[in-house]
Amino acid sequence: MKKKKRKRGWLKKFLFLLIIAAAAAGVYYWYQKDEKKEEPLAANAKVEEVTRGTIRIMTEGNGQIEAAETVTVTAPYTLKIEEVKVENGDVVEAGDVIAAVDRESVREQIEILESSLSEMNSTISNMDRSGSSALSAPVSGRVKRIYAEQGDVLTDVVAAHGGVMELSADGKMKVEISATDDLKTGATVNVSFLDYEEEGTVISEEDGIYTITLEDGENYDADLEAVVTDENGRTLGTGTLQPNHAYLVECAYGIADEIHVDEGEYVNAGMTLLTRTNVQYHGAYLTMLEKRSEVMEKLRELRALEREPRLKAEKKGILSGLSLADCTVAAQDAPMYQLILTDSFWLKAEIDELDIAGVEEGQNATIVFDAFDTEEYEGRVEKISALGQNVNGVTKYTVTVSVPGIDKVKTAMSATVTIVTDEKADVLLIPIDAVQTVNGQKCVTVLRGESQEIVPVTLGLVNHTQAEVAEGLQEGDQVVVQGKSDFEVMMDMMQQSRSHIQGGDN
Known part of the structure; x- marks a missing residue:
């Protein structure tokens, strides 16, 4: 029995060597055959046309x-929850009921707001409704900048500049310079601008920037260019004059009617800076009216809730993080649930x-x-x-x-x-399987009548199925799309045969 098994093994090896020899002969023939341009297409090849289209x-x-987006919904008021109607994971529409609330707890909130409203009404009735037409200087100082002009809405001027005017509140101007010299705090220097030369004092230094102050004057306008020199007349640096402590004059209402001061003028606290129109109501009075409107709106909501004591979803979403429970109190502004x-x-x-x-x-x-x-x-x-x-x-x-x-x-x-x-639109496209690489150059085989010609191409975008042809081909050209070569098919067959023989030996 052992001798017969060795004989069968020898026979299988002989057959395997015979297949290898036949394959080698086929490979030799495949490499030695004439490279004619006029030859039939391989059985596994096909022809595709160069088309124009879009590649992505x-x-x-x-x-x-x-x-x-997830929103957290809080309790609008302190209310007692009677029954929760939903669970986490429920999809709710706008208007769906989340929970039923105790009507008596709603009435308690109404009483609290009605009491607050009564106090507001009393305060409003005793307020000075009319505002002053005159805007007075809040502090003494020299006027350095006037931002408001006749006809301006004063609140708009404040929004743009921070105030309607700017005063120098401490009677000093300053100039900041960048100096290479090591100036000492307290040192005396000269500050020159226009036709003026004034004595200044170095008061501080930070990161190489020195601040020098000098006494204010009538014609010492803000933003004038100033030169700072030492006692020998040597220039230390240049900068612009600015108020040392600027005071912005604010205004809460009205339209500028007349400006009563000029830049450079010194004013005392309480002096009229400007007069204004449209001051029928004082700002504090209007603020109180706005607060009253807010209370009235809350009362309207609570009275509606009293008629139908149910909390409802305001938007469509998925419920999560539900913290409401039956027979419990939800405090005002406390989270009730989240809505996805x-x-x-x-x-x-x-x-x-x-x-x-x-x-x-x-x-x-x-x-x-x-x-x-x-x-x-x-x-x-x-x-x-x-x-x-x-x-x-x-x-x-x-x-x-x-x-x-x-x-x-x-x-x-x-x-x-x-x-x-x-993505590119309106470009020439070929199948990616038509592209070959010959000596580092991308090429395709073009079918011209019965002949095949290898044509170098320049490619653009390339994806898994298509390639953009930038140069080398024209729309309508016929390109050969190769499947596996004869050699590759033969090698696959040899591998399959070898696997089968080896499997028989085991």
């Missing part, structure tokens, strides 16, 4: 759906480091959910994380894609996103 470079990533808004979601997808460079904010994306993978939805790249995560030697980055609100989409659903990272 795309990358894919997988991730899960998250809430794009369903008008949009985020898809947090992981993109490979080799593709992330082509992903940019604003790019369009196509999303397919695992739960209903025959449907496609449009999205948009909103954010790209700069922090990568390396898992098993592969680094990926999180890309956030906005997803429109879809009724059947739920949080934590898995999805695949496809992002178009580059």
